[in-house]
Amino acid sequence: MSIFDKKIKFNNEEFIPQFGLGTYELTNTNEIDESIMAALKLGYRHIDTAQIYGNHKQIAKTIKKSGVKREELFITSKIWNKDHGYENAVKAVDRILEELELDYIDLILIHWPTPQRLECWKALEEAVEAGKVKSIGISNFLEEHIDELMKVAKIKPVINQFELHPALPCHSLVEHCRKNNIVVESWGTLIRGKCFEVEQIVELAKKYNKTPAQICLRWAYQLGYVIIPKSSKPERVVDNANFDDFELTQEDMNYIATVKEQRDGPDPSNFNF
Template identity: 65%
Template sequence: MINILNEKYIMNNNLEIPKVGLGTYKLTNELEGVELIKAAITAGYRLIDTAKVYENHKIIARAIKECDVKRKDLFITSKIWNKDHKYEDAKLAIDTILNELELDYIDLILVHWPTKYRNECYKALEEAVEEGKVKSIGVSNYQKHHIEELISICKIKPVINQIELHPALRNQEVVNTCKKHNILVESWGTMIRGKCFEIEQIKKLALKYNKSEPQICLRWAYQNGYVIIPKTSKPSRVVENTMIYDFQLNDEDIDLINSINEFRDGPDPDNFNF
């Protein structure tokens, strides 16, 4: 049986990242969170995506300790929240993340949103790589102009840009910019935060392939070469979200998806939390 959880991309620093991971946004109940993460790791997930603002680092730390999996086989991503983007605050936030996750290093840390202090935050991340605290660094919610600016000043190129990306927000300009600079694209909100059930084109494809609407969205992102981090609060969905290897969207299906009127479900990166 094909297991997409074993598949990886090679980042621009020659390190690997799993193509599929577990998103943990809103996973704040300790008992439920620990059990869900353990179920995901048992199912084969190795990428776990979190953030300082999610307030679940300690839940993830406990789940990891209770699983029989080697640290080197896990890929942990976190993000530095907006209020900590000034240089000294970012340095402190990196150490706090390490302490809360009870890890010697983090595989990937991202600048969570492109605030006005984003470049100070990124400088702190570059230093964290040099200090061995972080293996890879990247950004989240960066638009084309944010990426171009960063590329012009950074010492270490971002390996990834995690953006709102789904069949109703194809975000092609940002995707093309990332490809131009050999930066991987990671999709958040891939299932449109539940709104996929309301979109006729997605419902039609779900019926055609006898799949759920979330699976259609995940297949679309996977087929486009994006890292995907579906989140769920239900252990049964942990496996279901990976069952997207046995069908392929054809050109006609892609044209149908491209006919969806685009809309942003999350905040506008150019006008958020400055």
């Protein structure tokens, strides 16, 4: 089975492709078009975006141009923080559908655990009931945020997308998600581009004749995480998918575990945006 065919089952019986294309910071029209076209041509069928990325409309145009059927695709977006109040969240769902030119979206996430996150969740539950969204989940939620949500949710979150890479393995959070039957999704899997500077990763790249990026992606893939690497360069989009022909040994995985821990993105317990 190729990496493009591997899917993970949600707690609502839907499935998500384990490997997909991230689109964070992709705002240049040509870059979006070339990146997504290269991905779809190669076999990617999972595209991750968000309101705050500002690229929904161009993604819609490129998908339409590609000729790939809607039912073959899995598309994720996220509701940005300023829209987490109930009324704004209801409108945000409709806006996302309109901008992506979709009748439904496969997955919508709450982007960060703002104080209004429970209001937003209620709006997302109603969107599921209305058939606008197939699955709903969370992003950057820590254990305490998950526990709070699980107490009141009528529909349980299917996934938690958070910063997760060899320098931030988040063992406790991963375990907490799995205990609650929530799929784990990694963003920043390449240590936000810093994997090329990490000694352990570079050494393993030489051992396997792979790039440091491919080592990080293989690490996350073997651990069962959903991964969504992004690149504005079509050749890198292709390279990122080339980790299917080798497997890291347990010794290699233990070696990666010696990478010094560091958070590169915002701390979900203390953010202000």
